[in-house]
Amino acid sequence: MTDKPLSLNRRQLLAAGAALGVGGLAAPYVARADTPELRITGWGGKWGQIMSAEIGPAFEKQFGCKLVIDTAFPFLPKLQASSRSAPVYDVLHTNSNEQWAAAEQGIVEPKIDARLVPNMADVYDYAVSDKIIGVSIFTSAIGLGMRTDKGYPPVTSWKDFWDERYAGLRGGYVVPVNSLGQALVPMCGALFGKGTTDLDAAYAALEKLKPIKLVDFTGAMEKLLLSGEVGICVIHDSGILRYDADNPPTAFVAPSEGVLALEQVLSITPGSKVKELAHAYVNYMLSAPVQKKLAETVWYSPANKTVKLDAKYDAKLLTTPEKVAKLIQVDWKWYNAHKDAIDSRMNRIFRA
Amino acid sequence: MNQLGFGRFLYLALNGLVLFFLLAPIAIIFVFALNPTPYIQFPPVGISLRWFEKFFASSQFMASLWLSLKVAALTTVCATVVGASAALAIARGGLPGVRLITAIVLSPLMLPAILTGLALFQAYVLLDIGRPLWGLVAGHTLVTVPYLVRTTLALLHNFDTRLEEAAQNLGASPMRTFFEVTLPLIKPGVIAGAIFAFIVSFDQFPVSLFLVSPGQETLPITLFNYLKYDLDGTIGAASVVSILLAALVVIVLDRTVGLRSYVKL
Amino acid sequence: MRARRLNRMALFLLPSAVLFTLFFFLPIGMMAMMSVLTGNPVVAPHVAFTVRNYARIVEDPFHFEVIWTTIRIGLWTTFVALLIGYPLAHLMARVRSRTAHALLLMAVLMPMLTGIIVRTFAWMALLADKGVINQMLAAMGLPTAQLMYNEFGIIIGLVHIYVPFMVLTLTGVIGAIDERLEQAAQNLGASPLRAFWEVTLPLSLPGILAGSLLVFALAISAYVTPILMGGFQIMTLPILIYQQISASFNVGFAASLGMVLLVISMALIVAYNQMLALVSGQRELQ
Numbered sequence: 001m002t003d004k005p006l007s008l009n010r011r012q013l014l015a016a017g018a019a020l021g022v023g024g025l026a027a028p029y030v031a032r033a034d035t036p037e038l039r040i041t042g043w044g045g046k047w048g049q050i051m052s053a054e055i056g057p058a059f060e061k062q063f064g065c066k067l068v069i070d071t072a073f074p075f076l077p078k079l080q081a082s083s084r085s086a087p088v089y090d091v092l093h094t095n096s097n098e099q100w101a102a103a104e105q106g107i108v109e110p111k112i113d114a115r116l117v118p119n120m121a122d123v124y125d126y127a128v129s130d131k132i133i134g135v136s137i138f139t140s141a142i143g144l145g146m147r148t149d150k151g152y153p154p155v156t157s158w159k160d161f162w163d164e165r166y167a168g169l170r171g172g173y174v175v176p177v178n179s180l181g182q183a184l185v186p187m188c189g190a191l192f193g194k195g196t197t198d199l200d201a202a203y204a205a206l207e208k209l210k211p212i213k214l215v216d217f218t219g220a221m222e223k224l225l226l227s228g229e230v231g232i233c234v235i236h237d238s239g240i241l242r243y244d245a246d247n248p249p250t251a252f253v254a255p256s257e258g259v260l261a262l263e264q265v266l267s268i269t270p271g272s273k274v275k276e277l278a279h280a281y282v283n284y285m286l287s288a289p290v291q292k293k294l295a296e297t298v299w300y301s302p303a304n305k306t307v308k309l310d311a312k313y314d315a316k317l318l319t320t321p322e323k324v325a326k327l328i329q330v331d332w333k334w335y336n337a338h339k340d341a342i343d344s345r346m347n348r349i350f351r352a
Numbered sequence: 353m354n355q356l357g358f359g360r361f362l363y364l365a366l367n368g369l370v371l372f373f374l375l376a377p378i379a380i381i382f383v384f385a386l387n388p389t390p391y392i393q394f395p396p397v398g399i400s401l402r403w404f405e406k407f408f409a410s411s412q413f414m415a416s417l418w419l420s421l422k423v424a425a426l427t428t429v430c431a432t433v434v435g436a437s438a439a440l441a442i443a444r445g446g447l448p449g450v451r452l453i454t455a456i457v458l459s460p461l462m463l464p465a466i467l468t469g470l471a472l473f474q475a476y477v478l479l480d481i482g483r484p485l486w487g488l489v490a491g492h493t494l495v496t497v498p499y500l501v502r503t504t505l506a507l508l509h510n511f512d513t514r515l516e517e518a519a520q521n522l523g524a525s526p527m528r529t530f531f532e533v534t535l536p537l538i539k540p541g542v543i544a545g546a547i548f549a550f551i552v553s554f555d556q557f558p559v560s561l562f563l564v565s566p567g568q569e570t571l572p573i574t575l576f577n578y579l580k581y582d583l584d585g586t587i588g589a590a591s592v593v594s595i596l597l598a599a600l601v602v603i604v605l606d607r608t609v610g611l612r613s614y615v616k617l
Numbered sequence: 618m619r620a621r622r623l624n625r626m627a628l629f630l631l632p633s634a635v636l637f638t639l640f641f642f643l644p645i646g647m648m649a650m651m652s653v654l655t656g657n658p659v660v661a662p663h664v665a666f667t668v669r670n671y672a673r674i675v676e677d678p679f680h681f682e683v684i685w686t687t688i689r690i691g692l693w694t695t696f697v698a699l700l701i702g703y704p705l706a707h708l709m710a711r712v713r714s715r716t717a718h719a720l721l722l723m724a725v726l727m728p729m730l731t732g733i734i735v736r737t738f739a740w741m742a743l744l745a746d747k748g749v750i751n752q753m754l755a756a757m758g759l760p761t762a763q764l765m766y767n768e769f770g771i772i773i774g775l776v777h778i779y780v781p782f783m784v785l786t787l788t789g790v791i792g793a794i795d796e797r798l799e800q801a802a803q804n805l806g807a808s809p810l811r812a813f814w815e816v817t818l819p820l821s822l823p824g825i826l827a828g829s830l831l832v833f834a835l836a837i838s839a840y841v842t843p844i845l846m847g848g849f850q851i852m853t854l855p856i857l858i859y860q861q862i863s864a865s866f867n868v869g870f871a872a873s874l875g876m877v878l879l880v881i882s883m884a885l886i887v888a889y890n891q892m893l894a895l896v897s898g899q900r901e902l903q
Contacts (some may be wrong), residue, residue, distance in 0.1 A: 043581070044577045069566055069567070070565075071566070071577060072561070072566070073577070074864070077866060077868070081474055081477045081868070083477070174849045177863065213766065214849040217580040217581075227747060228747055229746055340865060343865060347857075348679055350849075350850050367708045371705070373701065373777065374725065374777065374780065374781075375724060377731075377740055377777065378727050381735055381736075384739075434636050435633070437632050437633065438629065438630055438633035441628070441629035441630035442630070444624075444626040445624060445630060446626070447623060447630065455886050455890070457633055457637070461834065461835070462882045462885065463645075463882050464854075464858070464878050464879075466855055466875075467645070467648065467875040467879065468641070468644070471645050471648045472640060474647055474868075475640075475643060490639075490640050494637075494641055497633065497636070506789055551729050555732050571732070572732060572734055576841075579734065579738070590735070595731055602730075603719075
């Protein structure tokens with residue numbers, strides 16, 4: 001009575017095990033029969049809309065694959081938590097600061113092989129400089145944005161942001177979580193101290209910005225400026241220019257000391273199983289027609305030198321080597337090494 | 353009599369103020385859902401349905417609305433089964449350490465959902481499960497079970513056990529007593545808890561933040577992300593639709609089951 | 618009321634036991650592990666035990682400030698929610714008309730149905746410097762006030778979200794109080810106020826405790842509302858935890874902060890149970 005059930009069970013178990021084993025062996029073959037998936041990250045808003053409407057489907061068609069786009073920021077913690085051999089993304093699209101943090105942790109490849117991405121030969125120097133991990137596909141310029149209907153005097157320098165009249169009307173970012181906020185820190189060091197690495201001068205300068213309204217994302221800053229909650233803010237040109245059609249009383253100012261680069265950067269994960277597709281995607285994003293389409297939708301400056309934008313965009317974006325040379329690229333490697341200390345200080349400075 | 357009248361007036365006035373406090377922001381949402389300007393502006397400039405059009409036209413919003421409803425429905429079923437049974441076990445099972453068990457079962461309510469979300473995400477990644485739908489439902493179930501336990505327990509505690517005893521005295525087996533006396537009597541508590549589970553799951557944010565996979569976002573996540581880029585009336589429209597949908601559910605339930613004494617925590 | 622001996626009904630605990638073990642204890646246990654390890658064992662080659670993360674919390678007085686801010690906001694939210702929730706709960710429990718009750722219930726459930734993101738933005742629209750209230754004040758010639766970007770705004774936002782929880786917890790308890798007790802007190806000469814103060818209120822104490830515990834626990838775990846209403850300039854524990862995860866990528870440190878929050882919450886539950894035992898003697902309203 002007790003033996004029979006046991007032996008039956010054992011047999012059933014073996015049979016099940018065999019089935020599973022066969023199934024396990026067959027699985028990869030079955031999976032390969034489906035279309036390959038390329039998992040990437042991307043922004044939402046206008047970028048996300050055009051990606052899912054046009055750019056994405058065109059890529060899928062051309063390369064016979066499926067594009068899975070994660071738009072739920074933040075991306076790095078998810079990539080960080082996944083294993084090296086099975087990363088949650090194949091291509092990581094984010095700002096330069098996060099790319100450096102990712103490279104530091106070994107979860108993205110520091111450089112992309114230009115032989116596998118032919119279009120990389122056509123990009124400006126900044127896009128593959130030593131300040132960039134992977135390759136930059138677009139950039140915007142970080143400067144000052146302001147209301148034009150409040151009777152403010154003309155603004156020409158970064159230092160005008162500290163002017164008394166703007167107390168309580170300034171807009172800034174939560175430094176620990178935002179690239180523009182972070183970029184401002186070394187800038188303050190350069191403006192008021194001995195250089196970009198003079199953190200003490202930077203802290204003192206940032207303290208003087210209070211009272212200030214903080215946001216964590218440029219989209220929110222755009223709205224603050226549009227609704228009049230702030231009169232002057234740190235913002236990238238794209239954030240002002242994208243409302244061009246509505247003609248609001250806002251303007252972008254490129255300060256005389258120079259604008260900071262907010263690069264859109266792509267990098268590839270070392271554990272990706274579809275490296276060929278990943279490189280093809282990077283190449284695709286750097287191709288002239290795609291660059292033109294995206295640049296004109298969200299007002300980003302294309303990294304590809306050969307792209308010809310329509311006159312309206314060409315006038316305001318950085319589309320010549322001379323204009324591009326004015327970009328100041330932040331040393332994110334240095335910044336990330338000091339990030340914890342800087343964040344700690346920022347949290348303390350900017351509390352109500 | 354005057355004092356009574358004045359006291360009563362004060363009582364009603366106070367409640368009126370509280371109700372106003374509760375409903376004013378809702379009114380604002382309705383206003384912005386209908387205001388055509390693409391950022392929050394007061395006073396509103398007009399009435400327009402453009403945001404509703406945008407909301408219904410957006411495949412992303414529709415997909416996430418549908419997913420939220422699906423997840424909420426699944427969560428409600430799971431949480432009802434798990435929570436109601438736990439309440440029964442706690443109230444009638446004669447278990448030792450009942451207070452500890454109750455505290456544990458209620459703890460997901462007390463603990464920061466953001467931690468629960470992160471912990472689950474790490475666990476799923478560790479076990480190479482990825483972020484499947486059932487993983488999301490499991491997370492939601494975890495944080496909604498406490499509501500079902502609370503409402504069902506509240507009813508079980510105030511239960512007149514003499515009804516059960518009477519049934520057994522009349523010859524019903526414990527099984528039969530359970531199905532024909534106990535279950536029907538706790539049904540209102542279970543339903544009330546299920547309503548909470550549905551609402552909480554539909555609106556759940558921190559757990560979903562970690563457990564949704566690309567292209568499969570719940571409505572709160574989509575709204576939150578949308579707000580990073582676009583602070584326009586579409587969120588108002590999304591909200592009005594959610595309110596009306598959920599209100600419909602509650603009204604229907606009130607008419608059919610009668611929620612009066614049972615919707616309490 | 619409750620079975621004295623273990624019986625078959627105890628088996629009903631199995632589904633929740635399975636759910637909790639797999640999806641709660643295991644993950645939280647893993648998080649506790651992460652808080653004492655130098656890295657993520659799944660992805661990093663060599664990890665060792667460390668108390669670095671906890672030492673970091675203690676070393677910097679800013680963290681105590683964050684913890685205290687979190688608790689303080691929780692306490693204020695609970696207090697205000699109780700103050701304005703009680704009258705409404707009382708009305709809901711005592712109102713005779715079924716329609717009136719249904720309407721009140723709808724009014725109470727509405728904020729919950731709206732969705733936390735949108736609700737918070739509605740409050741921002743109301744309380745911002747150029748928001749509805751300030752614009753109305755300016756139109757009337759009165760001085761404008763800073764109603765958000767501070768703790769006041771956060772508390773208002775949180776109270777709005779959690780008052781329904783308080784009301785729904787209280788209304789059941791108040792409803793269970795026999796009205797004849799109040800009437801008896803009044804027949805004996807007490808004013809309605811005194812009858813309330815000396816009869817109704819003490820009898821509703823278990824509900825007050827339950828509701829307060831719930832609201833406090835939810836308030837100290839809140840993320841979306843404090844960050845938006847505080848204008849990113851008020852730091853609470855959940856905000857710091859999330860920042861450490863999403864922007865500083867210090868999962869171990871975030872885990873240790875999470876453990877602190879967990880301990881606070883659990884201490885609450887224990888304290889609540891103690892108070893309840895004191896207050897209601899043998900009767901236990903879970």
